[in-house]
């Protein structure tokens with residue numbers, strides 16, 4: 168079985184998983200917009216024990232939003248989103264951007280579409296530019 172590695176921006180945290188994700192959802196809810204600072208979260212799901220922390224687990228902090236099942240895990244040094252257990256602790260939630268290579272599955276759905284950022288429809292129609300403009 169193929170392993171896939173993940174890491175944070177500063178490199179203090181590193182982990183690997185079997186590349187056997189069963190769900191991949193882009194969540195556009197208002198909480199995910201806040202926590203990512205962007206249009207949506209991009210979350211892969213796998214069984215709860217499919218992770219080995221290779222280094223830096225002590226740098227991973229979890230925040231549970233009071234009054235709901237939303238949570239967020241991140242590197243305390245650089246703020247990168249990190250894997251966490253889902254609210255009911257049945258599944259491991261892995262932010263797609265934390266992985267160092269391609270997951271075994273493609274996005275399956277855009278969830279909470281009705282809550283999407285007002286500017287997102289325009290973003291979909293904006294030009295695609297390779298690299299960063301001068």
Ligand SMILES: [Zn+2]
Pocket residue numbers: 175176177178179180242243244245246247
């Ligand atoms: Zn970091």
Ligand SMILES: [Zn+2]
Pocket residue numbers: 194195196197198199200208279
């Ligand atoms: Zn969400």
